Amino acid sequence: MAMHVARNWRETPERYRMEAAKCKKCSAIHFPARLICPECQGREFATVRLSGKGELATFTIIRVAPTGFGDLTPYAVGIVKMDEGIHVMAQIVDCNPEELKIGDRVVSQFRRINQEGKTGMILYGYKFVPDLGL
Amino acid sequence: MNEVAIIGVGMTKWGELWEKSFRDISVEAALKCLDDAGVDKVDSITVGTMSGGLFNAQEHLGSLVADYLGQRFVPATRVESACASGGLAVKTAYMEVASGISQYALAVGVEKMTDVDGGDATFALATASDYDYEAFHGITFPGLYALMAVAHMKKYGTSLEQLAQVSVKNHHNGSLNPHAQFPCAVTLDQVMTSTMVADPMRLLHCSPITDGSAAVLLVPLAVAKKMNKPYAVITGIGHASDTIALCQRKDFAKLEVVEVAAQRALKMAGKTIRDIDFAEVHDCFSIAEIMVMEALGVVESGQGGPATMNGLTALDGDFPINPSGGLKSKGHPVGATGVAQVVEAVIQLRGQAGPRQIKNARTALTQNMGGSGASSIIHILEAR
Amino acid sequence: MIGIVGYGSHIPRYRIRVEEIAKVWGADAPAYKKGLGLNEKSVPAPDEDCATLAVSASRNALRRANIDPKQIGAVYVGSESHPYAVKPTGTIVSEALGACPFVHTADLEFACKAGTEGMFIALHLVKSGVVQYALAVGADTSQGAPGDALEFSAAAGAAAFIMGSKNLAAELLDTHCYMTDTPDFWRREHAYYPEHGGRFTGKPAYEKHLYSATSGMLEKAKLKPEDISYVIFHQPNGKFPVNAAQKLGFKEPQYKLGLLCPTLGNTYSGSSPMGLAATLDAAEADRLILLVSYGSGAGSDAFVFRTTKKLLEIRDMAPKTRKQLDEHKQYIEYGTYAKFRRKILRAE
Numbered sequence: 001m002a003m004h005v006a007r008n009w010r011e012t013p014e015r016y017r018m019e020a021a022k023c024k025k026c027s028a029i030h031f032p033a034r035l036i037c038p039e040c041q042g043r044e045f046a047t048v049r050l051s052g053k054g055e056l057a058t059f060t061i062i063r064v065a066p067t068g069f070g071d072l073t074p075y076a077v078g079i080v081k082m083d084e085g086i087h088v089m090a091q092i093v094d095c096n097p098e099e100l101k102i103g104d105r106v107v108s109q110f111r112r113i114n115q116e117g118k119t120g121m122i123l124y125g126y127k128f129v130p131d132l133g134l
Numbered sequence: 135m136n137e138v139a140i141i142g143v144g145m146t147k148w149g150e151l152w153e154k155s156f157r158d159i160s161v162e163a164a165l166k167c168l169d170d171a172g173v174d175k176v177d178s179i180t181v182g183t184m185s186g187g188l189f190n191a192q193e194h195l196g197s198l199v200a201d202y203l204g205q206r207f208v209p210a211t212r213v214e215s216a217c218a219s220g221g222l223a224v225k226t227a228y229m230e231v232a233s234g235i236s237q238y239a240l241a242v243g244v245e246k247m248t249d250v251d252g253g254d255a256t257f258a259l260a261t262a263s264d265y266d267y268e269a270f271h272g273i274t275f276p277g278l279y280a281l282m283a284v285a286h287m288k289k290y291g292t293s294l295e296q297l298a299q300v301s302v303k304n305h306h307n308g309s310l311n312p313h314a315q316f317p318c319a320v321t322l323d324q325v326m327t328s329t330m331v332a333d334p335m336r337l338l339h340c341s342p343i344t345d346g347s348a349a350v351l352l353v354p355l356a357v358a359k360k361m362n363k364p365y366a367v368i369t370g371i372g373h374a375s376d377t378i379a380l381c382q383r384k385d386f387a388k389l390e391v392v393e394v395a396a397q398r399a400l401k402m403a404g405k406t407i408r409d410i411d412f413a414e415v416h417d418c419f420s421i422a423e424i425m426v427m428e429a430l431g432v433v434e435s436g437q438g439g440p441a442t443m444n445g446l447t448a449l450d451g452d453f454p455i456n457p458s459g460g461l462k463s464k465g466h467p468v469g470a471t472g473v474a475q476v477v478e479a480v481i482q483l484r485g486q487a488g489p490r491q492i493k494n495a496r497t498a499l500t501q502n503m504g505g506s507g508a509s510s511i512i513h514i515l516e517a518r
Numbered sequence: 519m520i521g522i523v524g525y526g527s528h529i530p531r532y533r534i535r536v537e538e539i540a541k542v543w544g545a546d547a548p549a550y551k552k553g554l555g556l557n558e559k560s561v562p563a564p565d566e567d568c569a570t571l572a573v574s575a576s577r578n579a580l581r582r583a584n585i586d587p588k589q590i591g592a593v594y595v596g597s598e599s600h601p602y603a604v605k606p607t608g609t610i611v612s613e614a615l616g617a618c619p620f621v622h623t624a625d626l627e628f629a630c631k632a633g634t635e636g637m638f639i640a641l642h643l644v645k646s647g648v649v650q651y652a653l654a655v656g657a658d659t660s661q662g663a664p665g666d667a668l669e670f671s672a673a674a675g676a677a678a679f680i681m682g683s684k685n686l687a688a689e690l691l692d693t694h695c696y697m698t699d700t701p702d703f704w705r706r707e708h709a710y711y712p713e714h715g716g717r718f719t720g721k722p723a724y725e726k727h728l729y730s731a732t733s734g735m736l737e738k739a740k741l742k743p744e745d746i747s748y749v750i751f752h753q754p755n756g757k758f759p760v761n762a763a764q765k766l767g768f769k770e771p772q773y774k775l776g777l778l779c780p781t782l783g784n785t786y787s788g789s790s791p792m793g794l795a796a797t798l799d800a801a802e803a804d805r806l807i808l809l810v811s812y813g814s815g816a817g818s819d820a821f822v823f824r825t826t827k828k829l830l831e832i833r834d835m836a837p838k839t840r841k842q843l844d845e846h847k848q849y850i851e852y853g854t855y856a857k858f859r860r861k862i863l864r865a866e
Contacts, residue, residue: 014267016610016613017616032267057285058281058282058288058386059281060284060332061330062272062273062277062332063329063333064274066253066257066274067253067256067257071564077272077273077281079281079380079381079386087382089273089381090271091271091565096848102284102288110569110574110577110614111565112567112570113565122602124570125270127271127565129531132846
């Protein structure tokens, strides 16, 4: 994998803190942030942090992984309906993928997503884990 | 605006073409097309290809094709809409002719995918998703369509058997197509026990990695009429885009982009879906064909699976889909697919499809799709 | 008054039993279990490292502290498994919490003592008035060489503490340190696995430093073992801290809350801090806690805290340590462990 230091670094607010943009005109939440609201064409936004909680809307188990993800197979990727109402795609970890069900409650955690070879940057971001209400 | 006809078609045998380069296959298909039309000089060339850069470390593909086709100085344009690049090339050539800018407009779709290994090919294809928010998380294209399949199964009760039947049907059709990459029949059992790629998408639910090219030559209808050759008329075009990321759509069990593009194409052609005799659709994964037939209005939402099981879309069914074998059996050289769909439609409308010929085929629809449904281009063609 | 205003821990979901490791190397599992006082250990998932564990533990601490992360003026992450040799873990943690950019941060390393080093600095920085709140984290995904005795115990986990001067859950009464240059355990730059001095790690290392720090602390604070309700010692295995407690005059009810090693393993920089987190989860108000760490190389930091009523209000606001340890676990076999810990050579 090639080095993309700046490209990944500039996604830090979204990947590390799940920062989203809330339209000041129509209150629609966008993740990642946008410059214009597709719902109302508004151009002013407030930064909000997603709660990280939601439920599984759909998911799959990746058995043939792309470059950099081979150590993780088999791993689940799902679309999570966040409690804020928007959807986010990410891996679902700390679970037996075979036992996942649509509607399962999940919560975000900070994890390693990938790395740029053995000597490059480590890329961090959000994944989801089953919400066990611990 | 000129009415536009297709006067020539050509395509290479598709597959893993180890001896042939990007320029070899694109020129081969283009020459077949020009020979078919009996034309040796064109006014414009549109090349539809998804990622010459990542598959072949070669961009500037319009000029490359024009140069090696012996058409130096001809205006050549490369267009890209991921796996819908081919459909976009046909649409662009249409606009060249309809606007009167070109008389002979050549559209070439091409992808040479086997010059990189599987990992790099997967990476190149993944760039058709939202790279920073989908591919970054380790999702693959089989995975994206699997997410849709799981949602569709949950919402409508679509079964694994119904999904598998799409592949069985398309492989049967492909076994009758000499250009297909995998011209072999497969059984339901073979599909349902093939290697799992991304649950529930198994290997035989997925279109393959393919080298291939296809080309069509477009001319004003008035010109076509004087050429003494069989032709087909493009009477409808529908083109739409949607969110780049799957997760931002309202319903993961529905391809809205296809619905919108279909409505536009049918409106332009002054037709309803009931007027269509057959369709070539973008079955990159088995679930895609089911969702596309629902979005086109061939069946109600949720009825794609049962209808496939009941033979509605078989060669001898009431609404044949993918007589060519589709992406599944014929292969999926991504940029070439949309052009090859039009090639198949023209061959059928001319009555030249041999053992896979659909009886009384007069009106055809082709549906090409980019990414997980972030773009779709639909053409309606009619025999005259 | 200064002390702890929020605390949290994070334990990976995966565990491996001593028997499973022993089976691979032909080792005598019952003897190891008895000798080390250890049944199983935590194993980090393949996408967890010191930084991710530190973030998860810190987020739990932030929930309990219930403060704006921007008010945190200092972040210290102690670990011997920082993901980068050069590039701070502290910036990753600060950024993920939302504490940037007006924050001082440093990565610390002192074998198993780096976590309490951060606590020591954080507490005294708050005391000096330089910052309003300071975060200290002990986090490790420690490595033991395959086949080495350390492989049975080297585990993963993290504990985080937010120090402040009001709304204290536990007030700091005093600290004490004991330090010499004693080479009982080390890992050279670029070396993948640590090395150790075998039985030299016992008497002249762990015992001398930890025992001296403990007696020194009690003497300085004018306390006797029976004044202390809860005591936590560094836990390289299940046996050393129990021996220490007995020799120093403490009884089981005093150390049992914080003794996690038998089912957690040694989380290195996270070890005694996680014991403190588990103790805070269950301690009564207005009781004294004695925490004494140990880091090879070698030294011990000792702390005496007094719990407050506030502790009882905040401790249900984040996952408790014992609950994570006992209820949220999945056992893996050695093959999966080797895959997770990247001990299998794969094609590039």
